[in-house]
Amino acid sequence: MTGLVKTQIIQKMKDKKVCIVGLGYIGLPTMGLIASKGFSLVGVDVDSQKIAALNKGEVYIFEDRLEELIQNAIKNNKIKAQAIPTSASVYMIAVPTPLIAENKSPDIIYVKQAIQNVIPHIKEGDLIIIESTCPIGTTEKMQQLIYEARPQLKDKIFLAYCPERVLPGNILYELENNDRVIGGIDKASTEKAVEFYTCFVKGNLFETNAKTAEMCKLVENASRDVNIAFANELSMISDKAGIDVMELIYLANKHPRVNILQPGIGVGGHCIAIDPWFIASNFPKEGKMIRTAREINDYKTLWTIDKIKDYISKFTEENQKQPTVAFLGLTFKPDVDDIRTSPALFITRQIVEEGYNVIAVEPHIEECKNIKLVSYDEALQKADIVFKLVAHTAFKDKSESNIINLCYV
Ligand SMILES: NC(=O)c1ccc[n+]([C@@H]2O[C@H](COP(=O)([O-])OP(=O)(O)OC[C@H]3O[C@@H](n4cnc5c(N)ncnc54)[C@H](O)[C@@H]3O)[C@@H](O)[C@H]2O)c1
16 A cells, blocks of 8 residues: 555545444553544543543553553543443444353353444444454454444444454554554455555555454464473473473473473463464364463463472471562563453462461562562561562562572473
8 A cells, every 4th residue: 555545545534423332451552553543532441530630631541651651542532431332423332242151161251242332323334343362253243233223224334353463562563553453244344444554554454354364363372381281291301301491491492493481370361361262162172272371371271389388398307497578570561550360369368368477579569469578678677488470570689699580390
């Protein structure tokens, strides 16, 4: 696409109002980015605290440049947050798609609710985009839902699935620069969605159908999970065999076609640790490797807890007293404030629940239920054993010799 064509598209689209449903880690930065390109947006969320905060220019997600973008947009009257959707030309759905705990199958209830809430506002020619990670077939189901409620809109709207693949901690950069996969329910929908993304994405926009786009997102995270599981499995085998796994991986990676990832305390966050189940639960016979990788990565966290308990038992035996244990880092990965499905948080909670005296250091969050947060210096001063669980940059210069680094066990 030439620069001129792109400018013409942006001019054409800019007057269109955008309504983003779900103002979390994806919806909020997306709103900030699109507003910075001159669009007017309405953000919708069921969380009244988020709406109130946002309308005051307060940003509840820690991402570089986000506060500045949101505050500029508010100053220029480009964004407004509210509880219910309003009439717009483009609707973007970025609500959660969690797992059902009992059977680990995906729950698309929030996507359904979000679509149901925008249905009364949809007009002929509007574009609806689902960005939430979804099991395959969801976009087609939402198409049915819309047509059942508003049969007169049949074949008169555009609907596409456009998954997100951003890295928390670098979301704004990646929103703008990553390549995107865009899959409409038909060719016209794909093209309409591509036009829209052209206005704020510099990366390449790859066209496909909705089902392939849905699967593409799931496969990306399953692929990461499988590769991490291999490293985690190696680390447990190496531990038993008396081999330094980091040295082993370093040497194996000297092979020109081998690239083993690093092991860790498990896999967290709400993409890699969750999305593979969207495939494994819907394709139980075919998705065996994907399921096994999930199980290995979850098991690695339990294995780490056993290691920690071994250290504690040894201390108790040698010193005839229970130690105060400090954990460094609670988030699911370094340098973010996101504790969802965090193995570090799970480990810390588990040790607290077992009655040990625990303190924790987490520079990216202010409080954490049932866990006593202290400063790094206080942790070093008070703890008998210090375990590093997350390799935050804030801990980098503080490589005290008595810290047990579990980040790459
Ligand atoms: N966070 C990531 O890095 C990431 C990356 C790629 C894809 N995704 C996917 O994007 C989707 C959103 O993820 P997130 O991290 O932004 O989640 P989030 O929990 O941070 O935000 C979702 C927001 O939606 C709101 N919400 C829930 N139901 C609603 C409804 N019916 N109407 C309006 N608002 C509603 C919640 O209050 C919340 O503020 C998920 O499907 C996730 O898997 C996330």
